[in-house]
Structures are given as structure tokens and as C-alpha cells.
Amino acid sequence: MRSKKILFTFDYELFLGANSGSVEGCMLKPTSKVVALLEKFDLRGIFFVDTLYLVRLKEVASKSAKAATDFKLIQKQLVWLVNNGHCVYPHIHPHWLDAVYDSELNTWSLLDLSKYRFHSLTEQERIDAFDQSMDCLSEILRESSIPFSINAYRAGGWSIQPFADFSNLFDKYNIVADFSVMGGSRRDTNALSFDFSSIQPNSSPYRFNTQVASKSPNGKYLQFPISSLAMEADTFANRIMRKVLWRIKHGQNYGDGKGVKFVSNGESTKYDLHMEMLSIELLTLPKLRQYCSFINNNDYVQFISHPKMLSPHNLLVFKRLLSIMSDMYQIESDWRKITF
Numbered sequence: 241m242r243s244k245k246i247l248f249t250f251d252y253e254l255f256l257g258a259n260s261g262s263v264e265g266c267m268l269k270p271t272s273k274v275v276a277l278l279e280k281f282d283l284r285g286i287f288f289v290d291t292l293y294l295v296r297l298k299e300v301a302s303k304s305a306k307a308a309t310d311f312k313l314i315q316k317q318l319v320w321l322v323n324n325g326h327c328v329y330p331h332i333h334p335h336w337l338d339a340v341y342d343s344e345l346n347t348w349s350l351l352d353l354s355k356y357r358f359h360s361l362t363e364q365e366r367i368d369a370f371d372q373s374m375d376c377l378s379e380i381l382r383e384s385s386i387p388f389s390i391n392a393y394r395a396g397g398w399s400i401q402p403f404a405d406f407s408n409l410f411d412k413y414n415i416v417a418d419f420s421v422m423g424g425s426r427r428d429t430n431a432l433s434f435d436f437s438s439i440q441p442n443s444s445p446y447r448f449n450t451q452v453a454s455k456s457p458n459g460k461y462l463q464f465p466i467s468s469l470a471m472e473a474d475t476f477a478n479r480i481m482r483k484v485l486w487r488i489k490h491g492q493n494y495g496d497g498k499g500v501k502f503v504s505n506g507e508s509t510k511y512d513l514h515m516e517m518l519s520i521e522l523l524t525l526p527k528l529r530q531y532c533s534f535i536n537n538n539d540y541v542q543f544i545s546h547p548k549m550l551s552p553h554n555l556l557v558f559k560r561l562l563s564i565m566s567d568m569y570q571i572e573s574d575w576r577k578i579t580f
């Protein structure tokens with residue numbers, strides 16, 4: 241049996257725009273559903289937790305019973321994940337610092353995007369945000385019954401550049417691996433901004449030093465790049481299918497909030513339109529064959545998904561994909577066991 245390295249990564253977070261949505265709909269419910277599927281095939285997930293959200297939630301929990309309950313439920317799920325062999329790491333969306341809590345609805349509004357990029361914070365704010373994130377996650381995982389080292393990171397909004405903003409913080413906490421780069425992609429918007437065009441799409445994991453998008457064979461840090469498909473994936477059949485599924489609710493995602501509206505600056509949208517991340521939330525029946533052939537052609541694959549974006553249809557097709565793949569390949573889904 242051929243062996244494949246397939247990483248199933250998730251950004252564990254609420255919606256990050258006008259309405260955050262609920263913890264149950266965006267995080268707890270879809271996470272437990274997708275994890276049940278992974279475990280059925282003896283696979284493990286890697287969860288990047290929106291830690292600054294947890295820091296803010298903990299703050300308001302002293303005054304709001306609903307927020308306190310949400311915090312406890314998230315904590316319980318994260319501890320459960322680690323106890324069952326899944327990985328849990330920090331993921332920082334700095335604009336949580338300006339989020340406004342609605343105690344009546346128990347939701348947040350994140351309309352101020354001025355701190356969307358980690359780089360837009362002052363040096364002291366960056367240190368504080370990272371320290372608070374690490375402290376919060378370490379405290380939560382202290383309850384787990386197996387030892388777990390928090391040694392990997394994914395930047396919120398792919399904002400890992402310039403890496404100089406992070407290198408001292410990575411070293412301070414012994415973070416050795418980053419999962420923020422999708423080779424070949426580039427965006428420049430009102431909020432997010434990155435340029436990974438110097439890395440080939442679907443590169444294998446590599447080492448780097450001072451620049452995330454520049455390979456350095458003896459580099460100090462590991463980069464596990466996110467996989468991507470050619471945009472032709474979104475065929476006419478797929479668009480029709482999405483419309484039908486939405487109408488019958490099978491294609492509607494579990495998450496119940498509103499995301500950020502990105503407005504592109506200049507040329508970068510054109511540049512990025514030809515690629516699409518490999519993701520469970522984008523996996524529909526018409527795309528199943530393309531996903532199978534992608535995995536057949538690549539020995540290293542990284543999915544990036546968001547529990548809040550998953551629909552019953554996505555999960556059904558994902559189950560079919562996993563069933564096909566596990567019959568054909570020996571799958572390693574734990575990045576810590578990948579050597580290169």
C-alpha cells in the first residue's frame with residue numbers, strides 16, 4: 241500500500257465580521273461531527289484555536305453567565321481533542337482586541353479591521369497578544385490527561401509576514417512549525433495581505449529561517465504548506481449543485497455568523513483567482529473526483545477547513561473521500577511523525 245501524508249487542519253473560530261455567530265453553531269457542533277468522521281478512519285486533526293477570542297471571552301465571562309458557559313464548553317472540547325490524539329495550537333486574529341460583545345445576544349461584532357494584520361500592532365501589542373494567547377491555551381490544556389507540547393502556529397488571516405514579527409515569539413515558546421503558507425498565493429486587501437508567490441503551489445514541507453516564503457535547507461523552523469487546486473474546480477455543475485443544496489439546506493453551513501468583507505487593492509485579486517485552497521468546506525460531489533486525483537498525484541497534502549463553514553453535504557462527501565483514500569493508501573495525519 242502506498243503511503244500518503246495528509247494533514248487535516250482546521251481554524252477553530254467564530255465568524256470575524258459583523259456578527260460572530262454562536263459557539264455551538266460555529267465551533268462545537270461542526271467540530272464534533274468532523275472529528276467523528278476522522279476517527280472512524282483512525283485519522284487525526286490539527287486545530288488552530290482563535291486564542292485572542294478566548295482571551296476576550298474569558299474577560300466578559302466574569303460578567304456574563306452565557307459567556308462563562310461558552311468558555312467552559314470550548315475548554316471541554318479542546319481538552320477532549322488533545323486527550324484523543326488531535327493537536328491544538330494557537331491562531332491569532334488581532335482584531336479581537338477591538339471586538340464588541342453583545343451580552344443580550346451573546347455574540348460579537350468585529351467591524352474594526354484596523355488591527356486585522358498582526359503587523360499592524362505595535363511591538364508591545366504583539367508581545368502581549370502572543371503571551372496572552374499562549375498563557376490562555378496552556379492553561380486550558382493543563383486539564384488534559386496526556387502531555388501535549390504547544391509547538392506549532394497558524395497566523396490569523398495568513399498574516400505571517402513579515403516573519404520578523406514572530407521569530408522572537410516563536411523562540412520564546414519553542415514553536416518550531418508554522419502552517420500559514422499556501423504556495424503561489426498572494427493577496428492584498430483592506431484587511432489581509434500576504435505574498436507567498438515565491439513558493440511553488442503544493443510544495444512539500446520545508447525549512448526556513450528569516451522568511452516564511454523562502455526555503456532554507458538548514459533553517460530553524462518547519463513550514464507545512466497548505467495545498468491548493470486549480471480554480472477550474474468550480475465548474476458549472478458545481479455551481480448548480482451548490483444552489484440546489486443550499487435551497488434544500490443540505491449545503492448550508494452549520495455556522496451562523498457573518499464573515500469579513502475583503503476589498504482587494506489593485507492587481508492581487510486577479511493573481512489569486514486561479515487557485516483555491518484544498519478544503520472540506522469546498523468539497524462537493526462534483527469535485528470528489530478532482531480531490532481523489534489530487535491526492536493520487538501528491539504524497540504530501542494539507543487540507544485547511546473551518547468548522548463554521550462545513551455543511552452536511554460537505555461532511556457526506558468528505559466521508560466518501562476518506563473511505564476511498566483509506567482503502568488505497570496508508571495515511572499519516574500526524575505532522576509530528578513526518579520526517580524530512
Ligand SMILES: [Zn+2]
Nearest residue numbers: 251253396397
Ligand atoms: Zn482564522
